[in-house]
Amino acid sequence: MSAPVLALSGLTRHFGGLVALDALDMRVERGQIVGLIGPNGSGKTTSFNVLTGIYAASAGRAEFLGRDITNLRAQAVYEAGIARTFQRSRLCLPLSIFDNIMVGNHKRLARGLWFNLFRRAALRAQIEGAFEEARELVRVFDAPLADRMFDAVGALPMIDRRRIEICRALISRPQLLLLDEPSAGMTEEETRELMDDILEIRGRIEGLSIVIIEHEMGVIERITERCVVLNFGRKIAEGTYRQVAAERQVQEAYLGVE
Amino acid sequence: MNAAPRAPLWPGIVAAALVTAFAVAFMWAENEWEVVGVLAAALVAVLVARRTGWLAPAARAFEMREPAMNCVTIAALLVFVAFFHDDHFPLLMVGTVLVYFTVCLGLTIQFGYAGVLNFAAAAFLGTGCYTAAVLSAHTSLPHLLVLAAGGAVAALVGSILILPVLRTRGHYAAVVTIAFGLLFRTFLEVNDTLGGPQGLKLPSMNLLGMTFNDNFIVAGIEFSFYMHYVLAALALAVLAFAVTRRLERSWIGVSLDAIRLDETAAACFGIHLARWKIVAFTLGNFMAGAARALYALMLGFIAPTNFTFGDSLVMVSIILLGGIGNPWGAALAAALVVVLPEKLQLIQEYRFLLYAAMVILVLLYRPEGLLPRPLRNYLPGWRPR
Numbered sequence: 001m002s003a004p005v006l007a008l009s010g011l012t013r014h015f016g017g018l019v020a021l022d023a024l025d026m027r028v029e030r031g032q033i034v035g036l037i038g039p040n041g042s043g044k045t046t047s048f049n050v051l052t053g054i055y056a057a058s059a060g061r062a063e064f065l066g067r068d069i070t071n072l073r074a075q076a077v078y079e080a081g082i083a084r085t086f087q088r089s090r091l092c093l094p095l096s097i098f099d100n101i102m103v104g105n106h107k108r109l110a111r112g113l114w115f116n117l118f119r120r121a122a123l124r125a126q127i128e129g130a131f132e133e134a135r136e137l138v139r140v141f142d143a144p145l146a147d148r149m150f151d152a153v154g155a156l157p158m159i160d161r162r163r164i165e166i167c168r169a170l171i172s173r174p175q176l177l178l179l180d181e182p183s184a185g186m187t188e189e190e191t192r193e194l195m196d197d198i199l200e201i202r203g204r205i206e207g208l209s210i211v212i213i214e215h216e217m218g219v220i221e222r223i224t225e226r227c228v229v230l231n232f233g234r235k236i237a238e239g240t241y242r243q244v245a246a247e248r249q250v251q252e253a254y255l256g257v258e
Numbered sequence: 259m260n261a262a263p264r265a266p267l268w269p270g271i272v273a274a275a276l277v278t279a280f281a282v283a284f285m286w287a288e289n290e291w292e293v294v295g296v297l298a299a300a301l302v303a304v305l306v307a308r309r310t311g312w313l314a315p316a317a318r319a320f321e322m323r324e325p326a327m328n329c330v331t332i333a334a335l336l337v338f339v340a341f342f343h344d345d346h347f348p349l350l351m352v353g354t355v356l357v358y359f360t361v362c363l364g365l366t367i368q369f370g371y372a373g374v375l376n377f378a379a380a381a382f383l384g385t386g387c388y389t390a391a392v393l394s395a396h397t398s399l400p401h402l403l404v405l406a407a408g409g410a411v412a413a414l415v416g417s418i419l420i421l422p423v424l425r426t427r428g429h430y431a432a433v434v435t436i437a438f439g440l441l442f443r444t445f446l447e448v449n450d451t452l453g454g455p456q457g458l459k460l461p462s463m464n465l466l467g468m469t470f471n472d473n474f475i476v477a478g479i480e481f482s483f484y485m486h487y488v489l490a491a492l493a494l495a496v497l498a499f500a501v502t503r504r505l506e507r508s509w510i511g512v513s514l515d516a517i518r519l520d521e522t523a524a525a526c527f528g529i530h531l532a533r534w535k536i537v538a539f540t541l542g543n544f545m546a547g548a549a550r551a552l553y554a555l556m557l558g559f560i561a562p563t564n565f566t567f568g569d570s571l572v573m574v575s576i577i578l579l580g581g582i583g584n585p586w587g588a589a590l591a592a593a594l595v596v597v598l599p600e601k602l603q604l605i606q607e608y609r610f611l612l613y614a615a616m617v618i619l620v621l622l623y624r625p626e627g628l629l630p631r632p633l634r635n636y637l638p639g640w641r642p643r
């Protein structure tokens with residue numbers, strides 16, 4: 001058996017006296033979609049931030065494809081093959097759709113000063129190639145959007161920004177995609193569309209695994225194979241949606257807060 | 259791929275010709291009333307052109323036919339200097355504008371792209387100048403290399419500052435650069451080997467056997483010696499412009515923008531923040547230092563009073579005024595900021611007040627500057643459909 005895509009053991013993060021993430025154990029197998037759920041403030045986003053090198057772990061260990069990635073710098077985590085979106089959209093609003101997606105494509109683009117300044121013909125070929133690829137990806141999410149690749153992102157409605165943010169994370173062909181509340185602020189219809197797109201993408205990218213933080217239980221039921229439930233930073237349940245939804249502790253956590 | 263018809267070139271050429279005619283008229287204006295009259299006429303012309311929609315085709319020519327329009331712009335500048343070929347003052351003005359423009363391209367890379375605040379521009383400009391002064395007085399280094407050395411030492415001195423600039427953020431970085439600028443000036447004033455408060459003299463520039471400080475005659479026409487410097491400054495500006503443009507239209511340009519706009523997101527997509535900030539800061543200081551060194555040779559004299567905090571602010575206000583990140587904006591604003599006070603003696607005394615007023619007005623009514631930066635145009639004329 002090959003190593004799981006992601007294996008967290010005892011991952012912990014304190015903020016002063018607050019234990020935002022308390023000894024989280026979690027596994028994601030290749031090709032799986034895993035839901036990460038729990039009330040507000042239960043540590044879901046923190047787990048992503050610790051994983052992707054934005055915050056250092058206070059304790060515990062994270063392995064990605066068998067390799068220790070605990071406390072790697074954010075850049076190294078991305079290079080290793082993990083890409084993410086943010087709960088509060090973090091696109092570069094004055095830049096175009098294409099520019100934003102190219103930010104996510106960083107590891108596949110030439111970075112040398114000499115190449116970028118003086119090898120214009122080679123750069124041109126790279127720009128044209130990357131453009132076609134980015135447009136194809138955007139087309140999966142929304143065909144009309146693919147004709148507006150040079151529009152500023154700041155002029156787009158929220159749903160399109162979410163789509164672009166997912167495209168930015170996907171363009172580098174990561175092994176693991178971390179989605180932090182991708183449907184926040186969307187209507188039911190839009191959410192359904194977005195989830196269709198995510199499923200389609202997963203079908204297209206060989207072996208892509210996804211961890212999705214989501215509040216919409218219908219979404220979780222529909223697209224995840226397994227979920228992990230957090231409350232006050234601790235894992236309180238794990239299993240298929242049906243299994244965890246049946247657990248008393250989970251019902252209490254949700255009823256108690258929401 | 260290019261199904262759309264190419265944008266016509268002629269609106270751009272007409273615009274360039276009109277701007278040149280205006281610039282000549284402006285330079286020719288003798289008294290303050292004529293100057294004000296020419297300015298008012300230009301303002302009205304621009305407003306009318308915008309209303310009638312004549313501005314758009316010209317803008318399109320500049321955007322879509324860029325290589326051709328770059329040549330047109332250089333030609334227009336050459337026509338302008340040809341008009342005043344034996345007249346020191348207008349040529350001095352053109353040389354000054356070109357140098358300020360080049361310095362501001364350096365700041366554009368630093369602040370406009372990477373978001374690195376630099377309120378110590380004068381310190382790096384001064385470093386470039388003093389390096390050039392010392393090297394041209396005490397060595398026989400060819401003057402082209404003297405300029406390069408001026409830029410290199412400015413970039414090197416900049417690396418003293420890069421650590422504090424990288425470690426601190428926002429306002430702190432600004433304060434650190436301001437402090438450094440003040441420190442630099444004090445250092446110059448107390449340093450007797452560098453001339454102290456009196457400053458240093460520089461010899462004439464020499465290039466390929468030409469002595470730049472002599473008037474010269476070509477085909478029976480006498481040219482002001484400033485023509486040498488104007489052409490050298492133009493060459494430098496073109497070079498800096500090309501580098502700035504290419505940088506912006508490359509993946510590095512995307513990375514720099516990402517760093518400026520959101521460091522956390524940039525880091526999460528593999529972009530090395532420190533590396534690119536250092537590259538931008540160093541490149542910017544190099545350009546600025548080399549250009550200002552040429553200016554020092556042109557004036558033949560430098561002193562600590564040329565490198566005050568006010569001088570740093572002027573550079574920053576030029577890029578704010580022109581439109582942060584747009585090289586053409588920097589060119590327009592450099593011309594306004596340099597030439598207006600010279601032609602309007604009334605303003606001269608209050609020039610800093612005027613700059614402050616201009617910047618405040620622009621920030622209030624046109625926060626993106628006179629010529630806002632357009633979206634990245636990776637390959638001019640390329641619009642895949």
Ligand SMILES: Nc1ncnc2c1ncn2[C@@H]1O[C@H](COP(=O)(O)OP(=O)(O)O)[C@@H](O)[C@H]1O
Binds near residue numbers: 039
């Ligand atoms: N940078 C931070 N500094 C201090 N406390 C934080 C920080 N980030 C998150 N927290 C705290 O950690 C807890 C978990 O937050 P978060 O992971 O964002 O929750 P969720 O994403 O599950 O809603 C919250 O109590 C939050 O206030």
Ligand SMILES: [Mg+2]
Binds near residue numbers: 044045046087
């Ligand atoms: Mg959250």
